[in-house]
Amino acid sequence: MNMLWRPVRRLIRWRLSRSARKVLETRTLERLDGVWLRWLPDEIDLFLANLEPQAKELRPLSDLGQLPSAGNRLMVELAIYTAAAYRALLEAGLSRESSRSAVADIGWNVYALLLRLNSLPLRLVTRDPGKRLRGTIGLLLRFSFSAPGYAVEARRGGDDRITH
Numbered sequence: 209m210n211m212l213w214r215p216v217r218r219l220i221r222w223r224l225s226r227s228a229r230k231v232l233e234t235r236t237l238e239r240l241d242g243v244w245l246r247w248l249p250d251e252i253d254l255f256l257a258n259l260e261p262q263a264k265e266l267r268p269l270s271d272l273g274q275l276p277s278a279g280n281r282l283m284v285e286l287a288i289y290t291a292a293a294y295r296a297l298l299e300a301g302l303s304r305e306s307s308r309s310a311v312a313d314i315g316w317n318v319y320a321l322l323l324r325l326n327s328l329p330l331r332l333v334t335r336d337p338g339k340r341l342r343g344t345i346g347l348l349l350r351f352s353f354s355a356p357g358y359a360v361e362a363r364r365g366g367d368d369r370i371t372h
Contacts, residue, residue: 213272217285220318224289225256227317231310238306255296262292262299279351290315326351338367345369 232252236244247255266288275281290311297307323344330343346369349362361372 213281213285216282220285220289221260223318223321224259224293224314227314228252228256228259228293230317231313235310235313237310238303239301240303242303251300255300258296258299259289259292262295263288266291266295277351286318342367342369345371 229249229252232247232255233249236246238244270284270288272281272284275284293314294307294311297310298304302310326347327340327344329347330340334340334343349369349371361370363370
């Protein structure tokens with residue numbers, strides 16, 4: 209499985225790197241000693257260099273090979289990088305609040321792209337926002353938020369998609 213996920217991890221790191229630069233270059237960060245500062249590109253590079261070692265440390269805990277679907281593995285891999293980014297920011301000396309806020313904004317940027325990719329087929333076939341939303345939710349329930357082995361109820365109630 210590791211060989212198959214190398215390109216996926218490369219894509220995640222690429223997107224995460226772009227998102228991190230976008231977020232960290234444009235915000236003021238608080239250090240543990242209460243000093244507020246802005247990171248320079250070299251400091252962002254150090255953070256990004258620390259990201260993969262942090263992810264490698266966390267990855268064995270996830271037991272990715274036991275997950276039932278590629279979508280489940282993708283979501284867990286993204287969670288690993290989220291936790292790794294938080295740890296790397298803390299190791300860089302940032303406060304917990306500043307680290308949480310930066311990770312939230314970086315994650316928002318990454319997940320927004322994934323949502324745009326997932327909803328692309330619907331955007332190509334309809335301009336109706338309701339149809340796009342219902343279709344996108346339907347696609348997300350198949351990939352990447354499928355739940356093999358869990359009792360998930362997904363049904364239609366007229367035009368609505370109901371999940372439990």
